[in-house]
Amino acid sequence: MSAVTVLLYVVGVLIAAVAFVLSIALHEVGHLVPAKLFKVRVRQYMVGFGRTIFSRRRGETEYGLKAVPLGGYVAMVGMYPPAKGEAPSVDSTGLFQQAVTETRSQEDLHSQPGDEDRAFYKLPVYKRLIIMLGGPFMNLVIAVVCIAVLIMGFGREAPTTQISTVNECVIQVEADAEQAQQTRTRCTEADTEAPAHAAGLEPGDRVVSINGQEVGSWEELTTIIREQGNREVPLVYERDGQETTTTITPLLTERPVMDDNGDAVVEGGQYVLQEVGFIGVSPRFDLVPQPVTEVPGAVWDALSNVAGVLWRLPVNVWNTAVSTVTDAPRDPNGPMSVVGVGRISGEVATTDQLNLREKSATLVGLIGSVNMALFAFNLLPLLPLDGGHVAGALWEKLRRSFAKLTGRKDPGPFDPLKLLPLTYVVVGCFLVMTVVLVLADIIEPVRLF
Template sequence: MVVAVGFSIGLHEVGHLLPAKRFGVRVPQYMIGFGKTVFSFKRGETEYGFKAIPLGGYISMIGMYPPAKNKGDVGATDAPILRKSSTGMFQQMADEARHAAAEQLQPGDDDRLFYKLPVYKRIIIMLGGPVMNLLIGVVMIGIVTVGFGAPAQTTTVSEVYQCVVPLGEESTRDASVNNGCLPTDAPGPAYAAGLRPGDTITTFDGAPVGDTAWVELTQAIRSHAGTAVPLTYMRDGVEHSTTITPYKTERPMIDANGMAVTDAQGKTQTVDVGFIGMGSSVKNVKGSVTDVLPAVGTQISGVAAVVLDLPARVAQVAKAAFSDEPRDPNGPISVVGVGRIAGEISATDLIGINDKAASLISLIGGLNIALFVFNLIPLLPLDGGHIIGALFESVRRFFAKLFRRPDPGPVDIAKMLPLTYVVAVAMMLMGAVLIYADIVKPVNLFG
């Protein structure tokens, strides 16, 4: 997983590097990690290397910051001129950034500056990194979907309950005593109808049931509370018929994907529905190439939902890390957490080697999808912040041309450095919280 994370970061930066060089921008450095340089070599005009803290990477491009405008000029000058007087700390920060950038300039760099590129070329360069992560994610998820298959609930019965235990009492029952049933419990409809583990349901209420149509079957059962329904099932190659009457009881509300629905406070919503008391067997079902992009889209939407609520979710993780509260297994994790999950998958004896390989490949795919979404957040220093800046510049120049006003020049992102530092510090703090939580209270897949 360490190697996979390194390659993901490295290829992200390659996604920036290749279009930058293609468009003629001089790139002095391509580095994996931050801090002190551990190893590097120079090829052409670019130094390639690794740094001591492997928590990211970067390429340095000449001309990221446009020069300050001369007094009275509308557009930026061609030379990196600094103002002689500063209006305050923020202006000093911008000027110092421009000065540091100007020191990197060499003879012949005038036409190789990033800010002088057309807007569309700058967007292509900044999109290159996230798109590379997206491509890695698509390939990894494609390998799992087509090559290994994804776990799917089937209509083969895994367990049958002899009684209907009221919602919320499951954990208080001792299954070793009368199968966890009390005399006051209603009989389990599936058990009473003759269903047993290993049976495969083939029709319900006269409608055929597909092998992996567990969610559809569940919805049909829930909608037939108190109604006697004909049902057929296969046992040892022989089809049997029976009649089953779903028992109306309180159960968690589920969505179209069979997942429990929660309210704004994270509490599971409940509803009175039909229930027959049986479990589903799970097996890997291979998909087709056409299933890959929808699976990627589902992951992107899931990660986006986490990112949109990231500060609150990190606060929940912090609360769990410093208290006895359980940690949300669907919440954000750090690279350390990804590594721990990979180790847990590798070490467990509960799944076979194929499932381990599929899980690790899927984990790599999910990591890259997360990098894709996270880097598109429209805030500096993330790639999305540079893209928004370029788009704003394009809009500003369009309206200046429309109203026959002078060209306003490139957007000076150096002025955004104070906000950039705030975002960077916030990211480091959230990262530190997640790393701490992944050490003291990690997410465990197998208990």
């Protein structure tokens, strides 16, 4: 590996690392800004965990960076409501009760006169929801921006009017989908010469017009060809900057019906066939900028993919662990750690299979995918994630409304510390998952090339 390759790989990894840290920082800004607007006293805004590397106080808030930038937090006064009644003695409590008491005591140490009216738990439920959803919302905004840049700026991979391959002959398509996968690919003397080959078309040619109609997309070209079965029509193509006119006779033959995604329609294990004109060429795919109307659908697709991964997260992590210690292949669409994201970013930076534009598009898409994952992951209704606090606030609103409706005593605010044992279990599971994914990304990494 040359020094230039190593340098490019390091640059790719650094891009991923900086993008990840900035995503975390902006996630925490999403919590910080509404908390400040609602007059909650914010003690700390920190990116990372562990030992503090750098910090500076501005007003009543300490802003800083910690040693392990795998997360962050905004420490607000009054995250936990005071305990009801007199706290039991330490001797009479269990392990988790001692942890609850110590956690509440640590928060009390940071309280100051005047904090009574600036505590987080005293806010109306809707304000607490805005604060807790602000973080995931920032990740969603970043993901949407990345997807918009990807779709409208770089474009989606789509077929162009430039020819990629020219078939020498026309091979009959088997109606049975399973048999069709085993269809021969070599021509025989009994096969009909493909019309494109007979007309002299070559890979790299760009079709300008056919039957007197200019074509601006592969869809327009195929529509015209399909309608001209067994009819001789003029075709203009461009090769090496010069236009040439030839004639071509699309062969009327049975071909599979395609759906909106360009996939062959299969019913009952059989291809749905129709007689259409066919010339025997395939297009070159390139990044084609799309209109803004394509962005919402792309965002929904990305969110659906991430939601599917999260829904199967325990199974996916288990399968990843199995593929790490066995010969089973790793699912390239499964979960990965920040180590895996960094490796992919470095691989994209060093590959010679992509040009600079395609590399930039891939990295933008990677950043968008990471933020979409952060958005969806943080909405899981589990403490200590944002979704856990959101679920707690909604539960508080529900039980208070029910108590008011039935004339019962106000049950008071939701206390996250009552679920501390479950929180420990969730944190433990997340730590195990992180270790599994990091080891997998080191031992059996996902590779793009």
